[in-house]
Structures are given as structure tokens and as C-alpha cells.
Amino acid sequence: MFYKEDQELTMVVLSQPALNQCSLIETCKPTSLVTEIPVIDLSNHEANTFIVKACEEFGFFKVVNHGVPLEFMTKLENEALKFFKLAQSEKDTTGPPDPFGYGSRRIGPNGDVGWIEYLLLNTNTDVNSPKSLFTFHENPQVFCSAVDNYISAVKKMSFELLELMADGLGGIKPRNVLSRLLSDEKSDSCFRLNYYPPCPELQALSGGNMIGFGEHTDPQIISVLRSNNTSGLQICLKDGTWVSVPPDHTSFFINVGDSLQVMTNGRFRSVKHRVLADIMKSRLSMIYFGGPPLNEKIAPLPSLITKEEENLYKEFTWCEYKNAGYKSKLADYRLGEFEKSAGK
Ligand SMILES: C=C1C[C@]23C[C@@]1(O)CC[C@H]2[C@@]12CC[C@H](O)[C@@](C)(C(=O)O1)[C@H]2[C@@H]3C(=O)O
Numbered sequence: 001m002f003y004k005e006d007q008e009l010t011m012v013v014l015s016q017p018a019l020n021q022c023s024l025i026e027t028c029k030p031t032s033l034v035t036e037i038p039v040i041d042l043s044n045h046e047a048n049t050f051i052v053k054a055c056e057e058f059g060f061f062k063v064v065n066h067g068v069p070l071e072f073m074t075k076l077e078n079e080a081l082k083f084f085k086l087a088q089s090e091k092d093t094t095g096p097p098d099p100f101g102y103g104s105r106r107i108g109p110n111g112d113v114g115w116i117e118y119l120l121l122n123t124n125t126d127v128n129s130p131k132s133l134f135t136f137h138e139n140p141q142v143f144c145s146a147v148d149n150y151i152s153a154v155k156k157m158s159f160e161l162l163e164l165m166a167d168g169l170g171g172i173k174p175r176n177v178l179s180r181l182l183s184d185e186k187s188d189s190c191f192r193l194n195y196y197p198p199c200p201e202l203q204a205l206s207g208g209n210m211i212g213f214g215e216h217t218d219p220q221i222i223s224v225l226r227s228n229n230t231s232g233l234q235i236c237l238k239d240g241t242w243v244s245v246p247p248d249h250t251s252f253f254i255n256v257g258d259s260l261q262v263m264t265n266g267r268f269r270s271v272k273h274r275v276l277a278d279i280m281k282s283r284l285s286m287i288y289f290g291g292p293p294l295n296e297k298i299a300p301l302p303s304l305i306t307k308e309e310e311n312l313y314k315e316f317t318w319c320e321y322k323n324a325g326y327k328s329k330l331a332d333y334r335l336g337e338f339e340k341s342a343g344k
């Protein structure tokens, strides 16, 4: 279950140095309304149907019985914490991200900020990921292999999810029509470790909530998120209300990304989400963003449209979408300029 939050939110910018440039959300008190979060049990033979329903209604679901060993998650969590606990001066010598690398407070190139530190990595071994980042870690090799083991296991589960989606969408053939985009050796996927330090300054600001990661949709196909047991993640429902997602360190949370919304011609919803910082506890999340190869055309699957006029989107490649995305602010509606209704 997750809790609906008040819809009318006010953004305030604080002047205290510690909170410098970070945004506050006021009046985020849970109401009595509760919403059931879709939970997909991968051992259930009807999982394909439930996944499709969840992607249509929420663009978001939780996965249990996923087969990824818990030790892969906890190992990576512990190694990542060792990195984030290093002295700020050491971490700073590895930044700023361009877009890969270590970042603190600033998200993306266009002035977005949050109460966050992160490591953003490219999962494609052909591209030169800033593995030098790991050298500051007390045991770089251990950190590197924890990242590699985790990503391999999560990728495998992502292929399964995308194949179940193809089944659930009416048995689209071949059933790897979506998963092949992530399994392709040129897949432009990335991986992010987010660390949200506790924000004790919040205590003084009754009712205030510090933005850890501002509202946005993920541009890729799907994002697979795992976090420690600190809350903070919220998703936006179709009616515009924000709901808090109770954390579960043993499960994964899946976001439909913009590219999958387009490939299903709007049938699946790319979910708007955000993270609020906690007063007392740090949050550590790890997210695999499964993206297609750069030259891949992002267009509705032919079996999901009967006439070309029904296609809601202009033709574009992942590279074009990504480049446009990097010119945008986090909260911008990036798909807007690619909708046919936006004019040619
Ligand atoms: C403000 C930005 C950060 C972002 C690139 C962008 O210009 C717009 C999309 C942002 C986002 C959100 C999901 C992922 O965290 C991310 C890595 C991505 O692919 O798109 C980030 C980008 C980023 O932090 O570089």
C-alpha cells in the first residue's frame, strides 16, 4: 500500500547555507486515502497480464520472487556506502559528472539540484565508464565486482519482465521485441547509485520536506530500482496525486520510461516520480536504466497500431531523444515535442 499526499504543494527556496539551493515541499502530510501498489509475483503464471495492467494504470509496480539473490543487493549497498562515506574532498576530486561520474547536489546540466550524492555509470563496457572513480574506494576491485554482479542479475530479470510485457500485450512476436533492445551489446543503458544523506535541518521546518530528487520521468525503456529500507520515493498517479511508496529492500520497483510509453503508443504510462529526503535516515538506491542502442528508432510496435494515423508520435531515434533530454530541466515534459499533435 502507499499513501496519497496532498495535491497542492508549494516550492520554497531556503537561505541557510546547509540547505542552499535545495527545494522544499510543504504540506506533504499523508491523508487517510490509501492506494494499492501493484505487486507482481514473477512465479505466478499470470504475471504477464498483471504487469500490463500495472503499466497501463500506474507505469509502476513492485516485483517479488524475482530470483535476484539478496546478497548481491546488500553487498553492493555496503560497498556503495563505503564510497559515499569517504571525505568530501576525496569524492570531489572525481567529479563533476559529464554526465557520468560522481555528483553532489547538482543533477543534470541545467541547474536542477537535490539533497543527494550519486555515482552515474554507463553499463556499456565499450564506452569508457569512469572506473577510475572506484580507486578511492578502500577496495576498488570488490566495489567493481559488486557493481558488475548486481547489474548482470538485474539485466537478466529486466529481459524477463520485457518478455512478459510482450506476452501480456497480446503475444507480440518475437517475444524479445523489447528485451532485445537491452540485451543488444550497443544498448545505451546506465546505472546509478543515489545516496540521500539525512537532513536534520528539516526538523526546524515544521511540515517541510526536502527534495532529494525532483519530479521527472525516466527517458529510457524501463528503470529497475532497489533501495534500502528508508522511505522517500513517491509516484504521481493519473489524477495528479502523489503517493509514497513504502520501501522494501528485498524487492524491485519498476518504472515505465518515456521510450516504452512511445513503443506502446501511449498504452503504458511513463510514471512521474520523485524522492524526498528523510530527517533521520539516509537512503541508498541503485537504479538500472535500460535503454536501447543510440541509433534505434523509437516508434510504436506495429502490432499495437492498425493505421499509421493512430501513431501518436513523430519518428525519432533514441539518440535524438536523449540529446533533447539533456537540454531539458528535470521536471520538463520531454515527450511533448515528439508528439504528432505538437505539429511538424
Ligand atoms: C536534468 C537532467 C538529468 C537527467 C538528464 C536531464 O537533462 C533530464 C533527464 C534526467 C535523467 C532522469 C533519469 C535518470 O536519473 C537520468 C540518468 C536519465 O537518463 O535522465 C537522469 C539524467 C542525469 O542525471 O544525467
Ligand SMILES: O=C(O)CCC(=O)C(=O)O
Pocket (backbone or CB within 6 Å): 192, 194, 213, 218, 225, 227, 233, 273, 274, 275, 285, 287
Ligand atoms: O533514488 C531513487 O530512489 C530514485 C531516483 C530516480 O528517480 C532517478 O535516479 O532517476
Ligand SMILES: [Fe+2]
Pocket (backbone or CB within 6 Å): 216, 217, 218, 223, 273
Ligand atoms: Fe527516475
